Amino acid sequence: MKINLKSGIDQLLFGMKQSDVTAIYGKPDRNYKDEDDNVIFAYNVLKMRLTFYKDEALKLGYVVASSPDLDLLGIHIIGKNIREAKKELDEKGLAKFTQEEFDTFENYFNEDHWLILQTEFEEVVKVELGAIINSKDEFDWKF
Numbered sequence: 241m242k243i244n245l246k247s248g249i250d251q252l253l254f255g256m257k258q259s260d261v262t263a264i265y266g267k268p269d270r271n272y273k274d275e276d277d278n279v280i281f282a283y284n285v286l287k288m289r290l291t292f293y294k295d296e297a298l299k300l301g302y303v304v305a306s307s308p309d310l311d312l313l314g315i316h317i318i319g320k321n322i323r324e325a326k327k328e329l330d331e332k333g334l335a336k337f338t339q340e341e342f343d344t345f346e347n348y349f350n351e352d353h354w355l356i357l358q359t360e361f362e363e364v365v366k367v368e369l370g371a372i373i374n375s376k377d378e379f380d381w382k383f
Contacts, residue, residue, distance in 0.1 A: 243312045245353040246372050247382045249303050254371035255381030256300040258292055296379060301371045310367055317367060322348065322359045
């Protein structure tokens with residue numbers, strides 16, 4: 241599954257509605273609301289969690305994924321050592337990451353692409369990708 245920076249993952253595009261997503265992937269394994277009343281779809285086989293923002297007419301705005309099939313700029317990122325991943329991403333022009341630590345987890349955040357690589361024990365275990373907010377402080381929907 242290809243990560244399309246600033247746009248989405250695989251066939252998913254930021255701005256899709258729930259019906260657009262179910263037309264592609266079918267009914268989610270879990271469908272619930274978070275504490276902000278955003279709608280969450282979880283697909284077990286795809287290892288993806290999708291967030292549809294309540295305040296944005298329930299458009300797809302955030303994806304959390306952990307499938308070993310994730311491809312970021314030609315790199316299978318899940319399971320990769322973060323130092324190696326950062327080196328390879330830097331060579332492809334994706335270099336600027338800020339780092340935060342939480343217990344045994346570390347997040348590497350690239351604000352330009354609203355991308356988080358989450359690691360545990362120096363290995364990438366999760367990717368988070370969000371819709372970009374433009375210069376007008378609005379979401380830059382791709383769908």
